[in-house]
Amino acid sequence: MAGLAKSFGSGAMTNSIDEIEGADAIFVTGSNTTEAHPVIAYRVKKAKQNGSKLIVADPRKIDLVKYADLWLQQKPGTDIALLNGLMHVIIRDDLLDKKYIQKRTENFEAVEDIMEKYDPEHVAEITGVPAEDIVKAAHMYGEAERASILYAMGITQHTSGTDNVLSIACLAMLTGNVGKENAGVNPLRGQNNVQGACDLGALPNVYPGYQAVDDEEVNKKFSEAWGVELSDEVGLTVTEIFDGIEEDEVKALYVMGENPVLSDPDSNHIREALEQVEFLVVQDIFMSDTAEYADVVLPAASFAEKDGTFTNSERKVQKLDQVIEPIGESKSDWEILMELANRLGHDWDYSSASEIMDEIARVSPIYGGISYERIEEEGLQWPCPDYDHPGTKYLHKGEFSRGLGQFNPAEYIPPAEKPDEDYPYVLTTGRRLFHFHTRTMSGNSPGLEEQYSEELMEISLADAQRMEIEDGDRVLVSSRRGEVESKVTVTDRVPEGLVFMSFHFAESAANVLTNPALDPVAKIPEYKVCAVNIEKS
Amino acid sequence: MATNEENIPSYQDLDFYKSQRRLALANCGFIDPESIEDYIASDGYQALSKVLTEMKPQEVIDEVKESGLRGRGGGGFPTGMKWQFAYDASGDKKYIICNADEGDPGAFMDRGLLEGDPHSILEGMIIGGYAIGADEGYIYIRAEYPLAIKRLEKAITAAEEKGLLGEDIFGSGFNFKLQIKAGAGAFVCGEETGLMASIEGERGMPTPRPPFPANKGLWDKPSNINNVETFANIPIIIREGAASFKELGTEDSSGTKVFALTGMIENTGLAEVEMGTTMREIIFGIGGGIQDDKEFKAVQIGGPSGGCLPDEKLDLPIDYDSLIEAGAMMGSGGLVVMDENSCMVDVARFFLNFVQSESCGKCTPCREGTRRMLEILNRITQGEGEEEDLELLRTLAESVKKLSLCGLGKTAPNPVLSTLRYFEDEYEAHIKNDECPGGVCQNLLPGYIIDYEKCIGCTYCIDACPIDVVDGRLEEIHEINEEDCNACGACEPECPVDAIIQKNYIEHFPQYRHLLEEDEEEVEA
Amino acid sequence: MKLTINGEKLEATEGQTILEVAQENGIDIPNLCYSPELKPEGACRMCVVDIEGVADPVTACTTEVSAGMVVETETPSLKKMRKVLVELMLANHDVECLTCDKAGDCKLQDYAYRYSVKKVRFEGEKTEFKGIKDDNPFFIRDNRKCILCYKCVNLCKQVQGEASINLENRGFDTRVTTAFDLPLEEINCQFCGLCVNECPTGALMEKSALRKARNWELKKGSTICPYCGVGCELELNIDENDQIVKVTTNSDNVNRGQTCVKGKFGLDFVNSEERLTKPLIKEEGRFREASWEEALDKVADNFGRIRDEFGGDATAALSSAKCTNEENYLMQKFMRAVMGTNSVDHCARL
Incomplete structure (x- = not known):
């Protein structure tokens, strides 16, 4: 989300989920919406029935392609080239919103400079998308009164992830589509409370409400609020933490409700780090692959067993109620943390989740107006600075959070790893409808398990025929980092040369293969492109 | 051998033809329906030429309005007004559709016209297309009319060859193309919205109105649907002028109407008469009375969802409104005549059985209600009727009539309601005396x-x-x-x-x- | 514009239907086939109302309001007609309310009560069906209880976009089924549960809820789905043993009464036998159960020791995108204020 923060001043979905239905054109890129966000996909389909145009950019023939007016089947990792191609046409054919650019943005010159050379023919060569489709898509998007962009991990999980997002922001600003109802730039959040975890400062560089840890004022404010001296040094990111363990700089690790063994790239490296770390505590609702490495495992209460709030993709803070008693002796995470803090010499005295929210409101201006009382019936969308504020349906109305919207165009750089003789296929990863993340939850739901109980790697007919592989055969997939076995499904969803795996299954753990190469700014690993070899096993 | 002309009467002097006024049917039987030249020689396509070269679309609509022409498919909605709605609807694409899904048992008016004079329908449709601004038309015709389909296909090809269909007709810049869509035999596809759903390849099920077809019809575009006979009247109105058309018929129902005469009558066939002609004239004049000198009992008019009228209604002048008043309807013009040996309960059962099995199944009253009504009628005709059954039947009939979604359901109870109105004694004879006065119901004999x-x-x-x-x-x-x-x-x-x-x-x-x-x-x- | 419903003067905007205006104003017009998410179908006819000056009743779901309209929704004649409709539906319905799992949450039952249907006057033949379809792990399909409101068909087509189910036969023999009657698992069904959520009768029911409890015995609690980032508001239906029996949803939230397979059918993990129920401490490579006291002490001792010995930056935490805002807040506060490091992150990027 670093990209959007840089361009607009805020890194969240600019508009609301319901607004998708009112768009005149929708550009979906790097989002397998029907499987990863089915309910948002309903809105897209409804928009389509309402007469909206739908452009889908994806190397795979995902289900949404069925509904699309135009499908741009790009090669993996060529997003910037494609986006630049669209911008080239929009500038060339004068589909710009000049008034908007002049009044509300800065650094437009940089766009003109860079886009010059991304003519459709050139972009077609890089992306594999026919030049005429690039022109068509640019017109479809550029001519729409209200155009909405939806994207997800297919955009961010690249070494160029931040640049991808910056380019998307450019495209939207060129056409005046930010700060407008039913339009915007809308990153779809993968997990139910990623937005909240970020908002509440579960990030090494910011306090709750995106207040920088290395800002003196902010540091002072939080030191005072919490009554302790606080570090002003930016902390380590997930990947840096594991590197830190290897280098023996990090000695104790607390994992709350995560399963990095399956979710993080280069699993073998993670396993080694977990073996090595001096003290590991894992707090979860199930015995996960990560918990197996723990010194202490703490049983946590699930979402159904506690009060609290989640913040969804559209910045809406919503309340969940405790519906059942905690299972066994499990406790809610906040109670556990409080007990630990108090054991370590602090005096935390929260009697309910609601009290914690009141503290959040005091220290985090974007949550300033949130209270349990207010969101009992319906949630509120941040920014919501005070208790009278009605919440914000769409961001950047009239003015960007950072003042002027900033164009930060980027040059296309190929993915970190390209197929070669040893690893001739490109592997891209993602999710399946019936499962979620590392299957901690969905794997314990018998119905979902029955529907999809093992990985079926997608491979094209041409590749399968060449290797004499049939539906249901087992193959050995290897990369520079490791190898896994998987069953295959032969399908036209992937083009020749590309294979797709989900990262749900420990038995066919895609992340043994993936490349931990990071985006230099957002530190997001390149899950979406790595080179692999495939053999029949 | 010499003929004695006096002994062989001219056809116009035959009872059957004497009081007919053949307008729509004028060419039928006189020209070769497969020859466009024959049609042209009988003033065919003159109206189209006049429209395209001399008239603006609104003028055409005004002329049709002026003529007082009402839809010949059953409802009797003023055609000009319908065209006006479609004309006024905004949209760059519009359709004109001919409803040739003639499904009433015993009705063959449309068939007669389509087989006997296909070009008149084409001409009417092209004029209609020009008037409302449609450049594409569909003829929805039941697949059970292979000859009519063949002749329509021939007619379309011939018209295309002559430049009467296609691009830039008569050099006017007006483009129009026509397609035939053969129906698969569902009666409900004769209902406008069901028909359009069927053309779209959907299940033939009516949809609620609004939206009206004039605004959101075929493929959601403004569309206008008329019946075959309606279109056949258009060239005549344009050619002869609205005034001369309006002279025919009654104040509120102008022109003529084609009826299909069937049943226990001497002369059966298509009869076209001026609106306002009495039923007696049609049945006893043109139809030559009841076969075998039996007594007239009732005439069923308006198709399966029409009504049965008794002899006291024989002097009713036929027009849209008087028929509704009497509990029947014009429908597409089927006339089934019944003699003394008919059982009116059985007749009601017969027609209800038809609509019941043709119900599309969408709305509750029609789907479930007609089945329950049929069950009651079955009971009565089998001698198992109870006295409460008549009350139940009335309740159901009223509910189905008032609550159904489309015209099929709304009119489905008509045969029951009209026979209950005029022949309640026959129902009672079945229930109370275990008797079938017509001598038809086996179990009661x-x-x-x-x-x-x-x-x-x-x-x-x-x-x-x-x-x-x-x-x-x-x-x-x-x-x-x-x-x-x-x-x-x-x-x-x-x-x-x-x-x-x-x-x-x-x-x-x-x-x-x-x-x-x-x-x-x-x-x- | 202004109009009058049941004598009440109401405000409405152009393009609204009578039903929408009535619902906005708390006037309950019966309906079975209506859903705000669908084009009006006008099939069940339950929402018929009288409009002054219009001869026959019209369906409120399809009729748009106009200025000055005077509407009545519960006249004696309308009540009578609705009663006939309910009787007609019941006459072709497998009436087994005594044991039906839908009882208490069944619109047909509610309307039968509302219009005092004591005895169905039109008993007769029932449409023949082959019995209950049990072809997937999530829900059953019982055509004998289907009243053909077509909501399932329309939701599948208009919202889900898949059109997995459609109608077969016509008239009295009409029924909802899949192409060629194939099992749902063999066709494009996404098991989103949209159809199950909106079925007004017991024709579509969650398998997990069968023979578990009467609807009025279930406790309902509102929650937010723990899966993806849409934030669907869901209702957990809980039996007396704290088991999630089924998941339902309301319409006034971000998901507008809609679900996907995970939210609708995938929350049973909560009651899984595999849940962690006691703290575990590893000794010699094996876990043993421990008391909270012991486990927390051990964690606090180790984190305290390492902090004191190597500084706060020798500790780190992964917070969670699955935990609540409050818990994330406390986790970062714990690391920053208690451990003295900013090394707290979570898998936002993954």
Whole structure:
């Protein structure tokens, strides 16, 4: 989300989920919406029935392609080239919103400079998308009164992830589509409370409400609020933490409700780090692959067993109620943390989740107006600075959070790893409808398990025929980092040369293969492109 | 050999043709329907030429409005007004559709026109397309009319070859193309919205209105649907002028109407008469009266969802409004004449059975209600009716009529309601007296018995009985098992000594008194 | 514009239907086939109302309001007609309310009560069906209880976009089924549960809820789905043993009464036998159960020791995108204020 923060001043979905239905054109890129966000996909389909145009950019023939007016089947990792191609046409054919650019943005010159050379023919060569489709898509998007962009991990999980997002922001600003109802730039959040975890400062560089840890004022404010001296040094990111363990700089690790063994790239490296770390505590609702490495495992209460709030993709803070008693002796995470803090010499005295929210409101201006009382019936969308504020349906109305919207165009750089003789296929990863993340939850739901109980790697007919592989055969997939076995499904969803795996299954753990190469700014690993070899096993 | 002209009357002098006024049917039987030249030679396509070269679309619509033409498909909605709605609807693409899904049992008006004069329909449609701003038309025709389809196809090809269909017709810049869509035999596809759903490849199910087809019709574009006969009248109105058309017929129903005369009538066939002609004129004049000099009982008008009118309505001048008033409707113009040997309950059952099995199944009242009504009618005609059944039937009929989604359902109870209105005594005879006055309902026909005083034990009746309900041996007295006898009457004529008598006679004739007494004794025992 | 419904003067905007205006104003017009998410179908006819000056009743779901309209929704004649409709539906319905799992949450039952249907006057033949379809792990399909409101068909087509189910036959023999009657698992069904959520009768029911409890015995609690980032508001239906029996949803939230397979059918993990129920401490490579006291002490001792010995930056935490805002807040506060490091992150990027 670093990209959007840089361009607009805020890194969240600019508009609301319901607004998708009112768009005149929708550009979906790097989002397998029907499987990863089915309910948002309903809105897209409804928009389509309402007469909206739908452009889908994806190397795979995902289900949404069925509904699309135009499908741009790009090669993996060529997003910037494609986006630049669209911008080239929009500038060339004068589909710009000049008034908007002049009044509300800065650094437009940089766009003109860079886009010059991304003519459709050139972009077609890089992306594999026919030049005429690039022109068509640019017109479809550029001519729409209200155009909405939806994207997800297919955009961010690249070494160029931040640049991808910056380019998307450019495209939207060129056409005046930010700060407008039913339009915007809308990153779809993968997990139910990623937005909240970020908002509440579960990030090494910011306090709750995106207040920088290395800002003196902010540091002072939080030191005072919490009554302790606080570090002003930016902390380590997930990947840096594991590197830190290897280098023996990090000695104790607390994992709350995560399963990095399956979710993080280069699993073998993670396993080694977990073996090595001096003290590991894992707090979860199930015995996960990560918990197996723990010194202490703490049983946590699930979402159904506690009060609290989640913040969804559209910045809406919503309340969940405790519906059942905690299972066994499990406790809610906040109670556990409080007990630990108090054991370590602090005096935390929260009697309910609601009290914690009141503290959040005091220290985090974007949550300033949130209270349990207010969101009992319906949630509120941040920014919501005070208790009278009605919440914000769409961001950047009239003015960007950072003042002027900033164009930060980027040059296309190929993915970190390209197929070669040893690893001739490109592997891209993602999710399946019936499962979620590392299957901690969905794997314990018998119905979902029955529907999809093992990985079926997608491979094209041409590749399968060449290797004499049939539906249901087992193959050995290897990369520079490791190898896994998987069953295959032969399908036209992937083009020749590309294979797709989900990262749900420990038995066919895609992340043994993936490349931990990071985006230099957002530190997001390149899950979406790595080179692999495939053999029949 | 010389002919004696006086002995062979001209066809115009025949009773059947004498009082007809053939406008729409004018060419039928006189021109070769497969020859566009024949049609042109009979003033064909002159109206189109006039429209495209001299008239603006609004002028065409005004002319049609002026003529007072009302939809010939049943509803009787003013055609000009319908066109105006479609014309006023905004949209760059519009459609004009001809409803040739003639599904009424015994109706063949559209078929006659399509087979006899296909070009007149085409011409009417092209004019309509020009008027409302449509450049594409569909003819939705039932697949059971292969000859009509063939002739329409020929006509379209011929018109295209002559430049009367296609691009830039008559150099006017007006483009129009026509397609035929053969229906798959569902009656409900004759309903406008069901018909359009069917063209779209969807299940043939009506949709609620609004939106009206004029605004959101085929493929959600403004569309106008008219019936075959309506289109056939258009060239005449344009050619001869609205005023001369309006001179025909009545104040509110101008022009002529084609009827399909069927049933127990001397002359059957298509009859086109001026609106306002009485039913008596059509049935006894043109139709030549009831066959075999039997008594007239009722005429069913308006197709399966029309109504049955009794002899006191024979002098009703036929127009849209008077028929509705009388509990029937114009429908597409089917006239089924029934004589004294008809059972009106059975007639209602017959038509209800038809609409019931043609219900699309979408709305509750039509889907479920018509089935329950049919069940009640079945009960009554089988002699199992209860007195409450009439009340139930009325309740259901009113509900189905008021609550149904489309025209099919709304009119489905008409045969029941009209027979209840005019022939309630027949229902009561079935229920209270176990009698079918028309002598139609098998279960209610009085069975036969054998006069034991006459029977000679010849076994002829035993051999004749198709369901083996006569017991007895040679030279012993035979007996009919009364419970099982279905009154088919096969045995009666076989008896050499006239010993077989229908049960209802015995109480009327003293010579059978002994049979009656025995009957009563049995009951007492 | 202004109009009058049941004598009440109401405000409405152009393009609204009578039903929408009534619902906005708390006037309950019966309906079975209506859903705000669908084009009006006008099939069940339950929402018929009288409009002054219009001869026959019209369906409120399809009729748009106009200025000055005077509407009545519960006149004696309308009540009578609705009663007939309910009777017609019941006459072709497998009436087994005594044991039906939908009882208490069944619109047909509610309307039968509302219009005092004591005895169905039109008993007769029932449409023939082959019995209950049990072809997937999530829900059953019982055509004998289907009243053909077509909501399932329309939701599948208009919202889900898949059109996995459609109608077969016509008239009295109409029924909802899949192409060629194939099992749902063999066709494009996404098991989103949209159809199950909106089925007004017991024709579509969650398998997990069968023979568990009467609807009025279930406790309902509102929650937010723990899966993806849409934030669907869901209702957990809980039996007396704290088991999630089924998941339902309301219409006034971000998901507008809609679900996907995970939210609708995938929350049973909560009651899984595999849940962690006691703290575990590893000794010699094996876990043993421990008391909270012991486990927390051990964690606090180790984190305290390492902090004191190597500084706060020798500790780190992964917070969670699955935990609540409050818990994330406390986790970062714990690391920053208690451990003295900013090394707290979570898998936002993954």
